[in-house]
Amino acid sequence: MKADAHALHYAVTQFLYHEARLLDEQRWEEWGALFTEDGIYWAPASVDQPDPINHVSLIYEDGLLRKVRLARYKGENAFALQPFPRSTHLIGNVMIDSDAAGVLEVTSRFVMYEYRRDQKQALAGEYKHTLTGENESFRIKRKKVTLVDCEGPREGTSLYF
């Protein structure tokens, strides 16, 4: 790997760690601000799902719905979030698949552990980030999260993966 490729990989990896940290530290506004104006969060309900329009998804949210979900986190009547769940994300296997015209396609793997009251669940899967911008000013144009068990019967969850 060339020196600049190393630097880019380092910057991208740091960005992914930063994003996960914001989720785990529940810094929702800062996390939401990582997305571009038209940024999409998509968690398919099937591993070979071609698109989010003609097939159901676990989550398919634009900026408006993301703002609704994040506002709900703070709502006093969100009973499913009382007490509020906690999470830890671990990210690895970060690879830059393409880098063209200022758009990076990045694939990584994650493990997420979620705890709420007496319930805990381990989630794992693949992230595909579409990033724009450079260095510390990366923005997420799309985050696609494919859970290993996205098709299987799933427990309810309110947090972002």
Next chain:
Amino acid sequence: MTTLLDRRGAAIDVDALVEPNRVHRSVYTDPAIFELEMERIWGRTWIYVGHESQVKEPGEYYATTIARQPVVMTRHEDGKIYVLFNRCAHKGAQLVGDRCGKLKEFRCCYHGWRFAMDGKLLSVPLENGYADQPFNKSHADANMRAAPRYDAYRGFVFASLAADGPDLKTWLGGVASSIDNMVDRAPDGELEVAGGVLRYEQDSNWKFFLENLNDLMHPMVVHQSSSLTARVVAKRELGADAPTPSAIEIIAPFTESYTFFDEMGLHAFNYGHGYSGGKTSIHAKYSDVSEYNARMEKAYGAERVKNIFSVNRHNTVFYPSATIKGAIQTMRVVRPLAVDRTLIESWTFRLKGAPDELLQRSILYCNLINSSANLVGPDDQEAYRRQQMGLESEGLTWINMHRDFGKDEDLGEGHLYARGSSDLAFRNQFKAWKHYMSQGAR
């Protein structure tokens, strides 16, 4: 003290657990009662299996369960649909391990017995070992056993593990019209399963889910955190005059007023079935999809189309295994796993001949309301879970269903009507529950 609970099931006096306007807490918490429900309700009545469009071609199959027993719906080369127990006639191994697929024939993974898609045994390796035995290839028990009864209504396949009982059409009674209305909304007069499935499990008894469907006193409380928040955020972000995005059109009505839900009304029928809404529902104010009305009018004529669209129901319950929303072509299928564990599946249907936007709206609805990670459903699930835990308390033995008791309007042939805030839907479901549970062993 009321001692009703023999964990072996024998001594349970089920008649004493349900009164016309109250129900004993143990129906939600006692594992012995759950076992009895599997036998007497789920093992007796019509249970939704799947839709004919899931097995279009000969060889296609769809596997599910009835009362926790594995079954498989198939399309045989004779073009007919069969509902068979998913087990080899030999030593009982499940013949299909996947949920759906296409085969030339069943071939058991264990000893290679081959069966046709109608369940008939085709071959056994070294068949001569059975020569001169009372059991051989032509013995009736050598074939896959079919469910005692199965039938379809306008593409919806149901099966019953009991040989006797009302036929499907009679059993559906007044709620067959909800299926009619869903199918009639297709310009080509047919539905097909499309858009995938969402599956999630709840830590709660199956009856909480069924009761909640037409519990019209809960949305404005349980869904404040999502629906009201969506209204506020959309107004703040888009301004009051901007067109409402589809997602907000879907979420916002969950916090309509008590008056709105009260006026939606409740309809109850024999065997625990029912629906809410009718003239209007939370689905009535969605924006028109261009082209759709024109295609409908071309297919049915303006008068009939007006008729079809004048029916707008909220949830129709086919007690105990399924519920549909005809107005937006979605279905949820119920599978009890344990006294405090329930699997729900959410399906969407394409209206054949309609623009793609209709299916896309159904899909959007399910993403927002039915997925395991959605915005609205977690608060329902939390309510069920808290009920499940709360009813472990011996604080109060009975759950009341007194609201508007004795005030139902009798519309004849088992059809009852009440305002939306009534407890009619609960009373009606438990009337059916008692009817099945008190019938004794199958």
